Amino acid sequence: MDIKQIQDLIRFVSKSGVNEVSLEQKDFKITIKTNQAPTIVNATIPAIQPAAAPVAAAPVSVDAPTPAIADTSHYVTIKSPMIGTFYHSPTPDKPVFVNVGDEIQAGTVVCIIEAMKLFNEIESEVSGRIVKILVQNASPVEYDQPLFLVEPV
Template structure:
């Protein structure tokens, strides 16, 4: 293996360690069959993931390949296994997951990936506090995704038992946000 760096940008953690590039990337060869090019592209994609890069550009003798991937913050705690091509991704585990026994409590989850906010603005009071009584459809928080503020509403009438996420923290799709004790039907 050589210790040459391909043209790349956006190292996720700002680390300075060299990126190891297999020698076959550095070999010259005039004309590559289509199968070899496909293998080369797959190898470059593996290199991109392995080195946690957001972008990798490779050029050799008229063949230019640019690969990009979106890097997301990984949840603290158990890490989900990377999906295999053609296989559905595994559902991640969350450090702030509710206890296994929620005893009849309703779990409100994030419908999108974004940033969790407990209040409509930094200087405003939170929408709800633990112990507050809420009505079905009442706004509990905001999840910001791509500069869009998405209001998350209560699915039931009840009492907020636990707020599982700190304000201004990233959340994943399906991540538990609140535990609500439903009001018994009269």
């Protein structure tokens, strides 16, 4: 199973509404669990050398407190569904998808994440107002990393 297949599986699980999926093959095992809030991915990847220990991958969460927004508990976080490079606009000469203060609907494209030469449009799953953009343009992002804070309507 390659990284693209794993990313597709993660996307499928997050959109399907199931709480847990386990897949075990001859040389590896992957379990994806969702709780409607954070998504937890546990993967054991086969070692390159037979004597080496397996490597476990875990999601990376970046929560940087900001003085402008003290209490973020009532905001919804739009998170990265994959590892890649974050872009605010479709091309450098085009306007950004969303700015702070913009009203968005569920299904609105909020950014693009480039992964393995593929440009993936990231859509909002909630309607509301963009309160904060948590990532700089053209910066790398991790799976499940917060990208936007949205005040739901």
